[in-house]
Amino acid sequence: MARDIQITFDCADPAALAAFWTEALGYRLQEPPGGFATWEQALEAMGVPPERRNDASAVVDPDGAGPRLFFQRVPEGKQVKNRVHLDLRAAPGLQGEARMAALEAEAERLAGRGAIRLQRHEPSPPLAAGHLIMADPEGNEFCLD
Template sequence: MSTIRQIQVTFDCAEPERVARFWCEVMGYVVPRPPEPSGAWAVCEDPSGAGPRMFFQRVPEGKAAKNRVHLDVRVGTGLVGAERLAVLEAECARLVALGAVHLYTLYADGENESCIAMQDIEGNEFCLD
């Protein structure tokens, strides 16, 4: 049996190129040159090759329910308390300016650190963690 060492994250969406550009900004990824512009899909990749490739494919139906899986964008790793919250809030403001939606903030409660729930430009949920 072989061991899988890489994954690709695939998004169903209405506007693949627009959503890919958004996630490139979020992750610091780049859009590689596709062999032919298709409009039916778009890709963004980690320029270092360390992170997963993200693939965006056009589908006819809109988003109908809450995601069962979501991305945690790890901007506050290793930070705690007010310092962590400040970094999360700054990133939230940056992403809102790009078209994301701030859903709510979960504040540290003594057991868990703060995180911020958001939606991308097509309503896919993700968290700033």
């Protein structure tokens, strides 16, 4: 039986990281519970104190096809390289210089939103098409592929 999955990010600022990934993936913030126009109203009604209202955030694929991303506040910072990471398919069907140009353009767009460029890996046919390694605003590595 296939299962739905959620990808969880431990982070310092769930709202900011959720905002970055909505831009990176074309996702949207998850809607507040029924009966509430905003998350602020829902959290107030639930009795969540103001200092705890950025403890978690979630983003979802507007088409419902991709996994939900959940961001939870943790006290410790990131310390080592991710063992699992996201690959953003930013140049599907492109090869060679056209592919790398598309990846570079996406890297520039995401850098404008707080991402950091880490490495460029050149194409080496037949198996490697070339990719860029990036980090989100909290240092979580991802690839533009």
